[in-house]
Amino acid sequence: MALFGGIDAGGTSWRCAVFDGKDSILARTAFPTTTPEETLGHAIAFFQAEAQAGRAVKRIGIACFGPLAVNPAHPRWGHILATTKPHWSGTDVAGMLARGTGCTIALETDVTAAAFAERAWGAGRGLDDIAYVTVGTGIGAGLLLGGKPVWGTMHPEAGHMRAPRHYDDLTFAGVCPFHGDCIEGLASAPALVARWGVQASDLPDDHPAWDIEAHYLAHLAANLVLTTAVKRVIFGGGVMARNGLVRRVADKAAALIGPYGTAAPGEGGFDVVGAGLGLDAGLLGALWLAENALV
Template identity: 85%
Template sequence: MSKFGGIDAGGTSWRCAVFEDKDSILARTSFPTTTPAETLARAIAFFNDHKDKGLAVSRIGIACFGPLAVNPASPRWGHILATTKPHWSGTDVAGQMAAGTGCPIALETDVTAAAFAERAWGAGQGLDDVAYVTVGTGIGAGIILGGRAVWGTMHPEAGHMRAPRHPEDLAFAGVCPFHGDCIEGLASAPALLARWGMDASQLPDDHPAWDIEAHYLAHLAANLVLTTAVKRVIFGGGVMARGGLVERVSAKAKALIGPYGTAAPGEGGFEIVGAGLGLDSGLLGALWLAEQAQS
């Protein structure tokens, strides 16, 4: 049976695995995202070490943080573009992994790969039109319409859209180095830390942070539904592990749209749900990429 490699290449950490299939992980590791040279060297060493142990992979799927050049026709395919992550702009992730391991590479953004995994095995099963949103170190959205990933001049960067400010959050400048108070700048994990002086996991359930957080994420979800007509928006990432946050976002997004269009009675509506694959959406998305490229 063919074995596949998967990398969930996040802005905070990388997770690497050797798979037979989604239910059979033969080896895995994780490590912090540091410099490009150090991080890529650790990923290459993982696959080469396991090749020597009889666990050679036929292809490696990479679900990578971005912005990322994802169009195979681009001479910069597989490169990270101008990013908020220090030192990573211009890094040729796909090329260096291919050269270091000798394996063909399949690559997509982490959120688009996660969207495909959720559609195949998680909360998006049975749907051709879904969006997956991650809320963690950054905020991003992978969009699938008609069963195909959406990208044109670049892949979607929905986390950098604007939203009306919450009335109790007018003074916070935001943390995005490109846009200041875009949704990522206001609702990502670094934004929560900068605004409140503590990590999201330390904020109590009744803290006003969560109403503000739900406000911005609801605007993001409502905009995705109104602009792409997806039937389901799936939220994942570390911040979304907070109990009740998905439900808050759903209620606010539906209130924002009201009885218009897809939300009208009898029109089928839309759903906002949590990730069915939990924190493994990205890693399983990398597997999905490798399997699809192989076939």
């Protein structure tokens, strides 16, 4: 029986699992994201303990928060790049895990890994050109075009694009330490807390926060469609669990683009949907990476 390891390495918490297939998790653990040494140490210890228990894996897929050097040609492949997460800039995630576990490592951003999982098993099935957007502690987008991830100067960082300000949100400065009022700075979970003074989960469905939130996310979706020609934009992450938010974003994105190219999805048009795999998209994306690693 071939076993695979998966790590959903988020900026807030890490989840590790041993799989023998998509629907069979033999062991799993979760722990907060603290310092690189402590966090990676927990992950290494988990896989070492599983190996001692007879559940050794040879390949581990990592769906990791970023920015991240994901192109194998990059001289710092597998490293975290300059990030807002304290202590993590420059961390060699892939190298430390490979040395600590003795496993082959397959690595992608958390959002690109989730896009692979959604294309294989979730809301992106049957499509080669999709975007997966997560809205939580940060906002990130993974792009698959022709079924392949997009790499260039780095991986896409669509959450840091700008959007016109909502007319009821002209004075909020935004929370992004790099760009202030980029979309992540205006629509991430920390932005909601900074603007309204409470957790997003405490805001009622009819609160004006959600029209403002949908405004910025719709501009993100429309820009992705217009610049990359994806056929489906899939939204996941904790903030998107809000009742009706995906529908609001879809309607506003369609209005932004208007009649331009609005054929049915798969016939030249696009749609905006919620994640089919829910909050497991990242962990299942890590499994997909491990199963499909080129070794």
